[in-house]
Every structure is written in C-alpha cells, then in structure tokens.
Amino acid sequence: MRTRGFTLIELLVAISLMALMAVLGWRSLDGVSQTSLRLQQRSDDLLTLQATLSQWGSDLDAMTAQGNLPGLDWDGRTLRLLRRSATQPQDGLVVVAWARRSNGAQGDWLRWQSPPLVTREALDEAWQKAALWAQTPSDDDRLREVRTVAIDQWQIFYYRGNAWSNPLSSADSPAGPTPPGVSGAPGKPVPALPDGVRLVLTLTGNASVGGTLTRDWVSPWIVGGK
Numbered sequence: 001m002r003t004r005g006f007t008l009i010e011l012l013v014a015i016s017l018m019a020l021m022a023v024l025g026w027r028s029l030d031g032v033s034q035t036s037l038r039l040q041q042r043s044d045d046l047l048t049l050q051a052t053l054s055q056w057g058s059d060l061d062a063m064t065a066q067g068n069l070p071g072l073d074w075d076g077r078t079l080r081l082l083r084r085s086a087t088q089p090q091d092g093l094v095v096v097a098w099a100r101r102s103n104g105a106q107g108d109w110l111r112w113q114s115p116p117l118v119t120r121e122a123l124d125e126a127w128q129k130a131a132l133w134a135q136t137p138s139d140d141d142r143l144r145e146v147r148t149v150a151i152d153q154w155q156i157f158y159y160r161g162n163a164w165s166n167p168l169s170s171a172d173s174p175a176g177p178t179p180p181g182v183s184g185a186p187g188k189p190v191p192a193l194p195d196g197v198r199l200v201l202t203l204t205g206n207a208s209v210g211g212t213l214t215r216d217w218v219s220p221w222i223v224g225g226k
Contacts, residue, residue, distance in 0.1 A: 092118035099134035150204035159196030
C-alpha cells in the first residue's frame with residue numbers, strides 16, 4: 001500500500017501561508033514596539049519639562065538684587081537673574097540666564113549659569129557675559145549651558161501694580177519689598193523686583209509634547225501673596 005505525500009503545490013501553498021502569518025505577526029509586534037517607543041519618549045519629554053519648570057521656579061525663588069544690579073532683567077531675548085547659590089549659599093551669588101537659540105529647524109530653550117561669585121567685579125563681568133552668551137557663546141560658555149526643551153518662542157510678563165505687563169514697555173518701579181540677603185550700594189536704592197513673573201512657552205509642534213504652556217510665579221516675600 002503506497003503512502004501519499006504532499007504535492008509541490010501543497011507545499012508552496014503552506015509555505016506561502018506561513019510567510020503571510022509571519023509578516024502579519026511582525027507588523028503587529030512592530031506596531032506595539034513603535035507605540036511603546038512613542039509612549040516612552042512622551043514620558044521622558046514630560047519629565048524633562050517638569051524638571052525644567054522646577055529649575056525655573058527655583059531660580060526665581062532664590063532671586064536677589066545686589067547694589068545696582070537689578071536681580072532680574074529681560075531684553076526680549078534673554079532673561080538674566082542674580083540668585084543665591086543652591087549648593088553652597090556661603091560661597092556667594094551666581095548669575096543665571098535663560099534664552100532660546102535656533103538649532104536647525106527648531107529652537108532649544110537653554111539655561112546658563114556662572115560659577116559662584118564673591119566680588120562685585122566678578123558679578124558685573126558675569127552679568128555682562130550672560131547678555132552676550134545667547135548670541136555669541138564662547139566655548140567656555142557652552143560648557144556651562146544646559147539644553148532643556150524644544151520651543152518655538154517664549155514670552156515674559158511682570159506683575160506690577162496689580163496688573164500683568166510687558167517688561168519692555170512697563171515703567172521702572174520704585175524700590176519695593178527687599179528680599180532676604182539684599183544689600184544696596186550707598187546712595188543707590190535696590191531696584192524693585194516684580195511681584196510675579198509669567199512665563200509663556202510655545203513648545204515645538206513636532207515634539208511629543210506640544211502646545212502653549214503658561215507658568216506663573218509669585219514672589220515668596222510678598223506679604224499675603226497675590
């Protein structure tokens with residue numbers, strides 16, 4: 001009695017079916033993998049954004065003025081501030097700057113920080129360097145900058161006189177409540193810091209986290225808050 005085997009046609013059909021099932025299975029696994037990667041990227045971007053905003057708030061909380069340095073300055077491109085050192089407060093003050101710099105098709109929001117400074121001459125020099133850093137950074141400046149999130153643009157508003165206003169168009173305010181640790185130069189009043197700062201970020205649209213984000217900061221030394 002002869003045992004009948006598979007014909008060549010039947011083998012080809014079976015192989016084709018297995019190949020089709022393998023392709024469908026690979027596409028399914030690839031879709032799951034791509035979804036997982038997107039979720040992980042979104043999670044990482046959210047954590048980076050949260051850490052950046054936390055640093056932004058910490059910089060403003062530790063802000064101070066010294067002599068005729070205003071402690072906070074916005075020129076429409078770069079925000080400079082003078083703050084107490086977070087690691088070793090007794091080491092002196094540091095100058096911090098935030099700015100956007102184009103990076104190909106998108107822009108990066110960058111943070112720059114000076115080393116701790118203890119002399120007035122060093123403070124003045126770092127204050128001027130922070131203004132130049134956003135446009136023409138030196139190699140040393142690039143080592144002290146940190147890329148945070150991708151943004152298309154950003155805006156700053158000050159809260160003064162019970163209203164939000166553009167710092168570039170608002171009039172200078174008289175000296176107000178003095179933050180802890182502030183000392184002024186003889187004969188020169190300490191410039192008033194705003195009661196609040198509003199940050200408006202336009203996040204890059206092609207990133208995993210996009211849209212417009214508004215973050216308000218209220219001065220911790222304002223009695224009663226606003």
